[in-house]
Amino acid sequence: MLVRCYRGKLSVWAAMCVLVLCWFYVFPVYRLPRDKDIVEEVLKQGGVWQKNQTGIDLYRKLLTECCDPRRMFAVTKENSPTGKVLWYDGEFYHSHTVNNETYPLLVKSRVSPSDRQDNPLRLPLKKCAVVGNGGILRHSQCGRDIDQADFVLRCNLPPLSKEYVDDVGTRTHLVTANPSIIEKRFQNLLWSRKVFVDSMKVYGSGYIYMPAFSMKTGTDPSLRAYHALADSSSNLTMLFANPEFLRTVGRFWKARGVHARRLSTGLFLVSLALGLCEEVTAYGFWPFSVGLDEQPVSHHYYDNILPYTWFHAMPEEFVQLWHLHKSGALRVRVGRCSAQGGGG
């Protein structure tokens, strides 16, 4: 009896140890530098940034090998014919088979005689701006810089109203929309769809990029978003993120030490841009509560609502971005754009 009790305790302790080790692996706070050290490091780097074509080429090659962004970033008529099984990347054992209802909703890749390419975008993209929604953008005066890019990518249907224009710009070529936003902000588009359609007009005639096949619950709202735009003859084109691409990009960064349950939309977009663009600048990526001037920074440039769950590993992702910045593969802007100084 005593032996059995002892053994029982031992296995409980063993399980606890495994759990703690997993926890350290998934939330690797211990491996990250302190916020203060990161701020100091960014300040040290200052406004200096040197483009490194070798670094750019290397990352494009690595991303092409792992994830093939040109061909795979969206669910297209070419990579997903009727009958194709799309396995949800955000959950286990669920899939959607492309059928007669979904196939007509998929975008067609461009095929031109001179440049046969398997991608809905007009490639090559030259200067790309990936705009995160960090509070660091507030008073950054980066709007003009962002608008000067050839291709502007934004995250999660951000507001572009007049008060933010100076800081975030006006142009959008691709904007992501999580199905959860469709649920929360537009009642899953089950009732009126006018508010949704009207509020999409701010994104001009670009692409809406939705992870329709990441979670099962997100598919119907995403398809409804497609129909709402199509019914209203919107200038926007719906692109469904390919779950295979999201999965391979996740693995790519996991192998480089980013151990979140899921990558942020921002890092997905940066990865896409690194794969497709000749030059990438990232704005609005700053997951710390104080800025370079040691003043508090809000979570988003438009509000300070913190995420409900710690789903992403934002500081860890930032360390990766900063590594890319230092190596010259992309530029991360975190200071004021009009001023000369102020890091990044």
Place this chain on the structure above:
Amino acid sequence: MLVRCYRGKLSVWAAMCVLVLCWFYVFPVYRLPRDKDIVEEVLKQGGVWQKNQTGIDLYRKLLTECCDPRRMFAVTKENSPTGKVLWYDGEFYHSHTVNNETYPLLVKSRVSPSDRQDNPLRLPLKKCAVVGNGGILRHSQCGRDIDQADFVLRCNLPPLSKEYVDDVGTRTHLVTANPSIIEKRFQNLLWSRKVFVDSMKVYGSGYIYMPAFSMKTGTDPSLRAYHALADSSSNLTMLFANPEFLRTVGRFWKARGVHARRLSTGLFLVSLALGLCEEVTAYGFWPFSVGLDEQPVSHHYYDNILPYTWFHAMPEEFVQLWHLHKSGALRVRVGRCSAQGGGG
């Protein structure tokens, strides 16, 4: 033991007798004249019809007393403020409480200084045409007659395409739409809504009258139909049929021998017209498989798809209509409209 067995058999027989009696009560085929007799009776009456103002006034009075169509035919902001409990008339023990989502969707009654009235329609209505969808309308040439009415009421979103215009006319002031049509023909409006919005254009700038609160499953599709029209700035106005009105009209006809599980939309509309209009003509009501010329008649003027269940007691309803016709309270047209003869 023998006694118990004998008693058991007796109660089974008693139950059977009650069931048979109920069946005779609900489906009173035995009480109805034969189809042939009805056709002969209609032919005998011929084209002769004499308006009887006393009969018209009497039915308007009876319907006002039982059902108050002027005030109650639709769910309005006046008769159904927030908090009002609407009991579904098509099923037991279910209700919808008017709330902040539904109240703004309700129509407002007209109130003019000269003629204060509690009704969304511009009353009084003079000559009304209630158009059923019976195959009897085919080759009737009644389109011009129908279009000459001041107010045209139609049932269940019927087609009004070019090929039918001569027989059914083009004008519509009120058309009913059952939620089941929204489900079958427009996939419950969960996906694209363009086909629905476009196909409603044929009904001009009239009213769509939907029994949104008859069955619980019909509420959501009806509310979605409202939003689809509102989002597209349609000229049509949505009216939700008041379940209280549908219930009292049902009782009115039950007391006069119509024992169906539910009245047809046609008889509801005739009742509404008798309550609101100065003169009513009914077209397309003929629930028999042969016409006056003994030739086969299709179920609808646009198809011959029979209803899935014998939900309504159409021949019984027709007998009531013919009774009204003979008494001069309304006119039932069953023959060709351009020709002189041909009953009704």
